[in-house]
Amino acid sequence: MKGITQTEVKPAKSATAYVDESVEVYIPLGEYIDVDTEKQRLTKKLEKLSKDIELYNKKLSNKNFVEKADPDVVEKTKEDLKESEKKYQKLQALLKELS
Numbered sequence: 001m002k003g004i005t006q007t008e009v010k011p012a013k014s015a016t017a018y019v020d021e022s023v024e025v026y027i028p029l030g031e032y033i034d035v036d037t038e039k040q041r042l043t044k045k046l047e048k049l050s051k052d053i054e055l056y057n058k059k060l061s062n063k064n065f066v067e068k069a070d071p072d073v074v075e076k077t078k079e080d081l082k083e084s085e086k087k088y089q090k091l092q093a094l095l096k097e098l099s
Contacts, residue, residue, distance in 0.1 A: 007026075010024070010026055011026055011028055012030075013028065013029055013030035013035050013098060014026040014027055014028045014029055014030075014097070015027045015029050015094070015097050015098075029097075029098065035098055038098060039095060039098050039099075042091050042094055042095045042098070043095065045087075045091055046088060046091050046092065046095065049084050049087055049088045049091065050088065052080075052084045053081060053084050053085060053088065056077055056078075056080055056081035056084065057081065059077050060074075060077060060078065060081065
């Protein structure tokens with residue numbers, strides 16, 4: 001493992017491990033993981049989440065589902081949609097950091 005160095009620019013293929021108002025810490029991932037394999041893994045997860053989000057949106061836009069389904073089921077679908085969207089955004093950010 002290399003020592004800590006100060007830089008003005010985020011190194012390529014690194015992840016932001018900590019950010020506050022005056023400090024950003026970067027971890028050089030390319031030294032510890034196979035970046036291409038990790039990109040493929042994240043891409044697969046993003047594709048799955050995209051399909052899940054599409055399904056939840058389809059259900060929630062279906063008037064019959066919203067009116068006839070148990071309110072708890074509708075609420076659970078809304079929660080699942082929000083959670084999937086959050087995960088999707090996080091994974092997109094991770095994938096961008098690896099590029």
